[in-house]
Amino acid sequence: MAQVSLEGVRKVYPNGFQAVETTSFTIQDGEFVVLVGPSGCGKSTLLRMIAGLEDISEGTLKIGDRVVNDVDPADRDIAMVFQNYALYPHMTVRKNIGYGLKNRGTLAAEIAAKVEDAAKMLNLTEYLDRKPAQLSGGQRQRVAMGRAVVRDPALFLFDEPLSNLDAKLRNQMRIEIKALQRRLGTTAVYVTHDQVEAMTMADRIIVLNAGKIEQIGTPSEIYHNPASTFVASFMGAPPMNxxxxxxxxxxxxxxxxxxxxxxxxxxxxxxxxxxxxxxxxxxxxxxxxxxxxxxxxxxxxxxxxxxxxxxxxxxxxxxxxxxxxxxxxxxxxxxxxxxxxxxxxxxx
Incomplete structure (x- = not known):
């Protein structure tokens, strides 16, 4: 597990566009935090800065006690699950899950054990020898999660991982992701534009609008005591009158x-x-x-x-x-x- 701290973090692109205004907040060890907001609000940019996929224009980012502003993504001890599953179509589920460990030079016996454990946890044991094309969308998403789980990272990052699934499957996967995170106790940052996902999954929600944080709070605080008309109208189905x-x-x-x-x-x-x-x-x-x-x-x-x-x-x-x-x-x-x-x- 790891605490994530952002101190005066800001993102400005070379053309002068400010994607994320100066912001500071801390994500506690083992906490599940959801970044939510409409398209273009800066939530994915913020996640990518935590992942190291976007440079930080100003401020300090810490994962645990380590400042990681200039640390490569591969060295940040994170695992990321994307909207697109990014599975290798020619590899079996078993090889897809263990591929990252193999690249790191992990011993074959250790890879096999971790893959089996992850498959059992994600109900993928009977599919280990299948190719991705033989799986449903939900099963492919589980494989992508399994690839992250075997890394045993300090931090999970989820970038709209359920957007490609139908409504029923999204509901099921929401429960599975939250249960998995609870079981592992790993700190998680989850990006979505879906306020229902945010309300049902988060320990705390960070609501963003046009690169600015509108409110940080528990789902109950966000719903019952919105800090602005934007939060009031965005969070809730149906929204506040x-x-x-x-x-x-x-x-x-x-x-x-x-x-x-x-x-x-x-x-x-x-x-x-x-x-x-x-x-x-x-x-x-x-x-x-x-x-x-x-x-x-x-x-x-x-x-x-x-x-x-x-x-x-x-x-x-x-x-x-x-x-x-x-x-x-x-x-x-x-x-x-x-x-x-x-x-x-x-x-x-």
Whole structure:
């Protein structure tokens, strides 16, 4: 295992484009940290700097107690699993898993033992003598993971490893990767654009946007206490409702309605109010009018998509809750409200 520390790390390309703004954070021994954000936010660049595949423009990167800014990737004691499996098609699963060890001059008996252990751990024992073309996508991804596991590295790096899999297989592999990391106790950094992967797999999440870290926290902290409107809208399925409101005298008024909702902040003026769809209650006596335009059936629950004062709004209700297209009334749980500065997007 290894602690990973970034101190004032920044990445600027020769053309002047700043891919990652100056940032500092520490990943603890044995921690599973997920870097999440939209395409182009800098998450893969950050991972590649940790791997040594991208030069660091400024700052210090440590793996364990060693500064690795100028250390070659092969000497950083890391193992990386990519989106593309990068398996040798002419080699068997057994040879693919052990290939890296063979290149390092490891004894054949030790390679065989490690490959057998990894195959057992990843349920690949019966496939060891097959070629990659004879395997499913999930099995190929397991082979790629097995190749990383036998290295016994200090740090696992995952770069969107499940993007090529179908939805059902992604769900299964999420569980398998997290269980494997728990079993081995190896520090892991995982890159994804999928917020569901981030929420379900991470000990801590680092949310990036346009090269800047928006928030670092546990999945619960990120979901329930987003630091900005970007985090609120990006993390969560469905995302948090964000609507314009007016605030004054310790209360917030949803624009166009009489209903007043008490809030703790002594702040006045226009704000962005946020609330999760599951924290909205259909209430015949509710103070807010909600127009339902679309009903979305999801089995265990329903999503009601519509608008409040022409602002998009979504409500989540249970599968047995009667809901119809048209006007209805809702109440908001006051303790679930989030308030954000309208200009900066930062939470008040």
């Amino acid at each position: 964000l609507i314009e409101a007016e605030m004054g005298q310790g209360q917030v008024r949803v624009n166009g309605f009489e209903g007043l909702l008490p809030v703790p902040e002594a702040h006045s003026g226009s704000v962005t109010m946020g609330i999760r769809p599951e924290d909205v209650v259909l209430d015949a006596h509710g103070s807010i009018s909600f127009r339902v335009d679309i009903l979305e059936e999801l089995g265990a629950h329903r999503l009601l998509h519509g608008a409040i004062a022409d602002q998009p709004f979504t409500v989540m209700v249970g599968k047995d809750h009667v809901a119809n297209i048209g006007e209805t009334r809702i109440s908001l749980k006051p303790d679930a409200l989030q308030l954000f500065d309208k200009t900066s997007g930062q939470r008040l």
